Amino acid sequence: MRCVVAYFEYAAKHWHELAQQPTFIGKERLDCALEIQEMQAKEAKVILASKKCYAYRQAGMRDAMKARCDTKWVGISAKLMSMEGRDARIMVECC
Numbered sequence: 001m002r003c004v005v006a007y008f009e010y011a012a013k014h015w016h017e018l019a020q021q022p023t024f025i026g027k028e029r030l031d032c033a034l035e036i037q038e039m040q041a042k043e044a045k046v047i048l049a050s051k052k053c054y055a056y057r058q059a060g061m062r063d064a065m066k067a068r069c070d071t072k073w074v075g076i077s078a079k080l081m082s083m084e085g086r087d088a089r090i091m092v093e094c095c
Helices: 001-022 034-072 076-085
Strands: none
Touching: 001 034
8 A cells, every 4th residue: 555655656657757757749840931931839838738637637637546545544554563463574374
């Protein structure tokens, strides 16, 4: 459970970083007419904005999953380690 929460935390941080610095979409071609270059620049801005929105959405989902795990799993680790008077560290082998 600890690993799941750690993963969601890592993934959310990763998506937040991507949203802050989205990768460049393409390079302007110097041999194109000015009109085509302007159109490509507008498209690139739209694509970058879309990538940024997507990254924020992914980060939000990871944040929400981590928060849900944190609230649903409160005290579970202690319960698993106590196991009502039994030692949780003893390996159980089935025949």
